[in-house]
Amino acid sequence: MSDVTEIIKKQINQSGKKREVLLPILQSIVERDHYLSSESLLQVAKSLDISAADVYGTASFYSFLETNKKLGKYVIRVCKTIVCDMQGKREIIEAIENCLDIRIGETTRNNKFSLLYTNCLGWCHKGPVMLINNEVYTELTPDKVRRIINAYKQNKQEEL
Amino acid sequence: MLTINIDNVPVKVEEGTTILEAAQKIGIEIPTLCHHDDLCIAGNCRVCVVEEKGKNTLTASCATPVIEGMKILTHSAKVQTSRKHIVELLLSEHDEKCTKCYKNGNCELQDLASKYTVGDYLFMDLCEGKEYKIDDSSPAIQFDPSKCVKCQRCVRTCSEIQGVNVITVAEKGKDMHIQTFMGLPLNNVPCTNCGQCVNHCPTGALTERMYYDEIWEAMGDDSKHVIVNTAPSVRVALGEMLGYPTGTRVTGKMAAALRQIGADSVLDTDFTADLTIIEEGHELLQRLKKALVDKEDVSLPMITSCSPGWIKYIEHMFPYQLAHLSTCKSPQQMFGALAKTYYAEKMHLDPKDIVSVSIMPCSAKKFEANRPEMHSSGYQDIDAGLTTRELGHMIKQSGINFLDLEPQPFDSLMGESSGAGVIFGATGGVMEAALRTAYEVVTGRQVPFDNLEILPVRGTDGIKEASIKIEGSLPEWNFLEGVELKVAVSHGLKNARIIMKQIEAGESPYHFIEIMACPGGCIGGGGQPIPTNAEIRKKRIESIYEEDRNMTLRKSHENSEVKKIYDDFLKEPLGEKSHKLLHTSYTKRNKF
Secondary structure, eight states: OOOOHHHHHHHHHHOOSSSGHHHHHHHHHHHSSOOHHHHHHHHHHHHHTHHHHHHHHHHHOOOOOSSSOOOSEEEEEESSSSHHHHHHHHHHHHHHHHTTTTTOOOOTTSSSEEEEESSOOOOOOOOOEEEEEEEEEEEEOOOHHHHHHHHTTTTTTGOO | EEEEEEEEEEEEOOTTTHHHHHHHHTTTOOOOOSTTTSOOOOSSSSEEEETTTSSSSSSEEOOOOOOOTTTTEEOHHHHHHHHHHHHHHHTTTTTOOOGOOOTTOOOHHHHHHHHHSSSSSSSOOOOOOOOOOOOOSSSSSSEGHHHHHHHHHHHIIIIIOOOOOOHHHHGGGGEEEEESSSOOOGGGGTOOOOOOHHHHHHSSSEEEEOOHHHHHHHHHHHHHHEEEETTTTTTTTHHHHHOOOOTTTOOOHHHHHHHHHHHEEEEEEEHHHHHHHHHHHHHHHHHHHHHHOOOOOOOOEOOOOOOHHHHHHHHHHHHGGGGGGGOOHHHHHHHHHIIIIHHHHHHHHOOGGEEEEEEOSHHHHHHHHOOOTTTSSOOOOOOOEHHHHHHHHHHHHHTTOGGGGGOOOSSSSOOOOOOHHHGGHHHHHHHHHHHHHHHHHHHSSOOOSSGGGOOGGSSSSSSEEEEEOSSOOOGGGGGGTOOOOEEEEESHHHHHHHHHHHHTTTTTOSSSEEEEESTSSSOOOOOSOOOOOOOHHHHHHHHHHHHHHTSOOOOOOOOHHHHHHHHHHHSSSOHHHHHHHHBOOOOOOOOO
């Protein structure tokens, strides 16, 4: 699972062994593993012959490149900024927390869901909003949130 | 040329000049913090803001090139207020226990605060309640994140000057901080301990590990015999901390001060520098003989091994090229090994009572002294390696009036040195010293340069090359007749990497290479007084060559104490005893 050789090789074959492939490699690893382990980061550094600290510095700059802990299959990110806050973000968070039995920052025991905050997603006119992996969900209410999460629980998110 | 107007003074400058540089040109001082002459422009601290007429917002003068007709005000009321706020914001994230800080009195942030911060604090103290962990895992360098103002000078130093990149900017915004890979302790990453980050840090966040308290204790203990050796580059820099202009040589005063603060014997690392030349010179000739006559497979080019930052660098970054290193220990470690054997024997001392201290321009020397293999006397050969800064600090603590101190000579037995030993402190110096001796050993004549000054290896170019054709060699060395000895000199680890890549590819044209970890060589070492910059390095280098010029003894092999140690103790260069005491081996380390 943590062997990232294939991913690195693919990117290097595509675009060459240069600094610019660092981000695409990190993104591909996160897509597959849901986080960047220190082993993965080290392997990237070795393959590109750049310092491990540089790789770590780059990865830790981006919120969506998780370096701290393994996240769930579905990462829920609720907008924490002021407009969504005024439109009821607190209730949305509570609904998700109750629905999944985790607090913000945690991952469910079955590794399916993680709940995080995010900065503005640019949907202020349709707040409160959240992101599940790459999908945006707008004009949320506690009810709507429960429906969405249940669909994901049953792997029927396409029906949403 | 562009003309701009700064504080109503017109100034003509080249296109591409920054506002800061233009102001400096006409003697107008703009304060800076994240800016350092050695490093690229960062523009992140904002301390250097100035007002540009016709613009609403202030401009960072270090990062803004001039535009024709610009009108700049460097200390208008608006600028003053902003600067004060900027400094206060920096202070709000800085643990201001100045009275407890090693950098107290030599801190750029403190200077700014004393200039701009008056009255009450406007901003919240962000340090309060935060838990900071000091990283003192390394024997050489310590990092206190509570004093870090995130100017990133250390990160730029590690990357731009050294190409080592063990410290990085992690995360962003309010969480942004400086750390190693995954926050690993400094002794667990490929840090070379060169201390350039320490020398470039404007605050007390990065410092060397201090050991002088233990030395005070040893000096006060009658049962201990404290023997001090001082590196060549210390004598041209120490004065800066004690009231002298940059580049003043304080050799005699330094010896006197050391004696006065309690050293039982004040000796010279230059003595073992001369010894290094004898051993290393013979090692080079032996390798050349093996390659040319015996057709043996030996590693050429041979590379110098005096700089412990460089040694740790090659061990990490080029672990399969270690055979290129000379097996000679550095002068510090040769000194240590002899202090507790030869010196102890001659002075009728029990080596266990000797405390051997070296004063070095270097933080990597602390790591080197602690290497497990550096126990060839049966004891830890060097008990402590102090930096120039630590010695300056000790002299200040002692209350000695350094300016009025009468100069004194070094003590005898391992105190005599030649000009060749002195120039070890500047980039190219080891090479020049080695050539002065090796050429004479081979030909019986002086090296064919005016007044022994081998100018091609001097100067501050990152990589220097020279070649000497060997003609009229003595019968014993006739295999070298007509050989053009090719040498190279590099300083700053970024340049070392270029040299090593060439060796790795099998394309190195050289026989002998000198590599120093720090820019300018030891005179620009990580343990030298702060600030150090290109201009200061130049002055220290000039001063070191002047010391050499003024000496009557200028070749290592003419040092009478060196001759005596071979007659009485070591017997011959590369002999059995030399091998045991003066040579070492290296360790492959992890690159990541």
